Amino acid sequence: MQDPHSRSVRGAPYSMLFANLHCAALTVLLSSCSADLLVEREAQRAEEDAPAVPYSIVCVIHGDGDYLYHDTRGNEYKADVEALAGAKRVAMRNSRAEVFIFHQKPRKHFLFFFPLQDGEFYYYRNGRLIANELYWRDQGQSHFDPEVGLYRRFRSDDQREMVKMFLYCGHEIPEFDGAGYDASYPDRPFTVHDLADGLQGFTRHSARFDLMVLSTCFGSTPYTIGTLGSSARYIIASPDNLHLSYFDLHSLGRLDISLRDGDVQAFAKKFARLAFDRLTRDIQTAVSVAVFDVDRVQGFLQSVHAVYDHTLTTLQGETQASLPTIERCDCADLPAYVLPAMNKGVDVFYRPARFGRSKHKQNHSGWECWREPVLK
């Protein structure tokens, strides 16, 4: 005789398995939802009792790529995870600032099929975490729309007397092409132009950022500074390779003390000096940090615009395979860029690599160029 319970007995473990899977999926969904609810409540409470904040920091950390590095003891680190920890420390130490942190993560799937959100947002005000939620990054062309949306949702109403800063931590931002910047979106391009578009979103109804920190390799080309300069008064960038340990963010802590006088230029130089000192302690490759006074470098940028543009056009015509063979160099090594205005508005902290062919190069102009390929 057929056991009337056999069907339910057979089905029970399957039901349990599926129930577990459902529970896990629900947990994932609910955890992201609950963060939203928490965010709304905390944000409302913060709005009600928070005093006006005089400092604002927007920090975008790109983590969707190869960001592994080793310290001198052989320990492994993920650059984006370290940068995130540093940004959170800065946020907690600033008792009179609002800090927006966007962590762009690799796209992952739950049980291979269910896509998980690939961005995580943190909002701190006056040293307190007010919001933490997962979000979907741009799935198409990247213009930072989701990040800008979150920024507008949480930013302080009183933007008038605020010192604003923007930080970007990631690999070199390409000047053209840009496909493959995000490992999760290999066909999607991301270029300096896309970042500039995103910055316009952040600064739409207000003045430029007072300070922009580009924690990337080759961040101070004439094109990059010229393009991003429309959104910032001062830019700190590295003309050469920048080790993945990035610029030290410690000096961004306690802005109420270090930036009390509101002198952004002096603060930028101090930030650059400390970042340089920190990098030279452990790094054997070249270390270079440059501070650009965007208004003062306009003369130089206009003088070299045509030359640099021509180089970029030439490079865009090159095959993908030959691009990596094209070298970078200090713009001062190319006669077309050696102009009286070259050093105007630029402060450079430079130490050559301890080894290699360039170890005897003692100075850097702060501007990085492409050595245009010789046409055969």
Added chain:
Amino acid sequence: MRGPEYFDAYHTTNKNHGYDINPTSSQLNEGVTMTARIAFGSIIMMFLLALPAHAGGKEEFQKYFSDAASKVRATESPAEKRAILSESFQTMSKALDMVQGSPLISKDDGIGVDRLKATLQEKQDELAGNNGYVRVPDEQLNAFSDYVVQDMEQADQIITISLVTLLLIIILIVLIVK
């Protein structure tokens, strides 16, 4: 698709052979537990197989030089330090030569491998004091090994090499070392 009649017929046929195919509750539990175990095991295996493929490539490549640097620091003798560094360069160069001869790699990867070989040759030359380089002094060998790690971590030629080719290089290194 087989309908309920098929199952009824099957059931009847087996009953006629003198044994009851209806399993007991414990047998059923055992079978179901087994199936659940297989399903769970398969999921775990898929995760385990997917992980190295995702994490491999560039990370393994970097680890190769980081491990060499750790060995250099762990050794007191400058001669041994030099030998460790030199061997790591030679093994990598050998693997790159073998990969380059493989029909599996694309033209783009070939260019990336070429550049990588040139970078390694520069470092070998500097270590030994060849080709216009001043030989790395004994007291700077630890720093030089760190320089190699850091330079390789930011080497854009590695970024341009495909994951498949990088994995192939790593496999070859393992085979050469063994």
